[in-house]
Amino acid sequence: MSHSPKSVLLLTGMHRSNTSFLAKTFQDAGLHIPADSYNREGHFEDEDFVQLHMYFIKKYKLKSRYSIVDYKKCRSLRVDHSDTTIAQKLIQQRHSVYDLFGWKDPRTCHFLTFWVKIIPNLKCVFIIRDPHVAVNSILKRHIERSKIKYRPDLWFRYHRFWQVCNQQILDFYKAHPDKSILIFTPDDILDSNAEAEISDTIIDNWKCDLKRIQLRKNYNKYLITTHQHNMPERINQKSQKLYNELNKLRSSERNKH
Numbered sequence: 001m002s003h004s005p006k007s008v009l010l011l012t013g014m015h016r017s018n019t020s021f022l023a024k025t026f027q028d029a030g031l032h033i034p035a036d037s038y039n040r041e042g043h044f045e046d047e048d049f050v051q052l053h054m055y056f057i058k059k060y061k062l063k064s065r066y067s068i069v070d071y072k073k074c075r076s077l078r079v080d081h082s083d084t085t086i087a088q089k090l091i092q093q094r095h096s097v098y099d100l101f102g103w104k105d106p107r108t109c110h111f112l113t114f115w116v117k118i119i120p121n122l123k124c125v126f127i128i129r130d131p132h133v134a135v136n137s138i139l140k141r142h143i144e145r146s147k148i149k150y151r152p153d154l155w156f157r158y159h160r161f162w163q164v165c166n167q168q169i170l171d172f173y174k175a176h177p178d179k180s181i182l183i184f185t186p187d188d189i190l191d192s193n194a195e196a197e198i199s200d201t202i203i204d205n206w207k208c209d210l211k212r213i214q215l216r217k218n219y220n221k222y223l224i225t226t227h228q229h230n231m232p233e234r235i236n237q238k239s240q241k242l243y244n245e246l247n248k249l250r251s252s253e254r255n256k257h
Contacts, residue, residue, distance in 0.1 A: 006095050006099060006121060007099065007100045007121050007123065007206070007207075007208055008091070008100075008101060008102060008119050008121065008122050008123065009026065009031055009100070009101075009102035009123050009124075009125060009202075009208065010102060010103065010108055010112075010115065010122060010123065010124045010125070011023050011026060011033075011102055011103070011104040011124075011125050011127070012104065012105060012106055012108040012109050012124070012125075012126060012127075012169075013106060013109070013126055013127035013128060013129070013165070013169070014106060014109070014128075014129065014134055014161075014162050014165040014166060015106045015134075015138060015161075015165075016129070016134045016137040016138050016141070017106070017127050017128065017129035017134050017185065018127055018129060018185045018186075018189075019104050019106055019127055020044050020104070021185075021218060021219070021220075022104065022125065022127045022183070023044030023045075023102075023104035024044055024218055025213060025214065025215055025217075025218045026102060026125075026210070026213070027044060028211075028214065028218065029210040029211045029212065029213050029214070030209070030210045030211050031100065031101070031102045031208075031210055032094075032097075032098045032100070032101040032102070033046065033101070033102050033103060033104060034046050034047075044104050045103070045104055045105055046103040046104075046105070048090055049090070049103045049105050049108070050105050050107065052086070052087065052090065053105055053107035053108065053110070053111060054107065056077075056079065056083070056110075056111060057069065057107065057110070059083070060073070060077055060079070061073070062074055062077070062110060064160075064164075066157065066160055067157060067160030067161045067163070067164050068157070068158075068160075068161040068164070069110055069161065069164055069165075070164070071163075071164045071167060071168070074110045074111075074164070074168060075171075077110075077111070077113075077114065079114055084114075084118065087114075087115075087118060088118055091118065091119060099209075100208055100209055100210075106165070109164075109165040109166075109168045109169060110164075110165075110168060112124065112168060112169075112171075112172040113172070116172075116176065116179070122179060123179050123180075123181075123202075123206050123208070124172065124176075124179055124180050124181070125180075125181045125183065125198075125202075126169045126173070126180065126181065126182050126183065127183045127184075127185055128166065128169070128182055128183065128184050128185065128243070128246055128247075128250075129184075129185050130243065131159060131162045131163075131166075131236060131239035131240065131242075131243050132235065132236065132239070132240075134162055135155065135158045135159050135162055135236075135239075138158050139154060139155065139158060142154065155236075156236075159236040159238070159239050162239055163238055163239055163242055166242055166243070166246060167242060169182075169246070170242065170245060170246055170249070173246075173249060174249075177253075181198060181201055181202070182246060182249060182250040182253070183198065183215075184247065184250060186219065186221075188215070188250075189215040189216060189219050190215075190216060190219065192216070193254075194215075194254065195213065195214070195215045195216060197254060198213055198215070199212045199213045
């Protein structure tokens with residue numbers, strides 16, 4: 001099978017959306033993506049890209065007091081020539097060794113438009129998790145690490161952040177459906193038909209020289225937090241509306257097969 005030269009597979013999604021699981025699955029399929037020992041299975045993050053994204057967030061003042069990162073600032077972001085050159089050199093360094101490589105970093109959600117401009121053959125795999133489960137998982141970690149009590153403002157703040165990340169995914173998908181795959185966790189992970197369609201798209205349509213993607217094989221429910229930790233059970237309507245819109249796009253795409 002021939003594959004497209006100089007391809008990049010970008011793996012991303014909101015924090016606590018099983019992005020590390022996704023990266024491990026693609027590494028097992030043959031994608032060059034680094035691992036680390038931060039958590040039990042590894043975060044599988046390329047530190048060069050993580051540091052570059054953190055640098056961008058700080059330099060271009062993308063932080064928000066309401067949602068960690070500001071959506072409008074990300075949408076209007078204009079990366080200067082010197083920083084674009086840094087990013088291009090990083091891609092060139094990886095491509096000097098690998099025809100196909102990828103990286104995973106949740107922060108990539110904020111720079112999708114930037115990356116697609118400098119990587120013509122960019123392909124994106126987005127993992128989407130129910131906003132209320134994802135936010136409760138973030139709050140649980142935040143409280144355990146910071147030793148602070150739960151506050152309602154944290155719940156709203158992280159829901160806004162979920163909305164910022166996933167709205168950017170939605171924007172990119174609408175602009176580049178041929179470069180995008182949406183994977184809902186855990187639904188698509190446990191669905192053999194969805195797993196087969198994802199593999200077909202990546203291997204046959206995108207011509208990526210990888211083995212079949214085995215989502216179910218790598219899934220370990222014991223490593224994915226689901227308990228509420230006394231978090232609110234109420235629904236954030238804005239998050240739910242966005243989640244439903246993404247789900248409709250995913251369902252529409254599946255129905256084409």
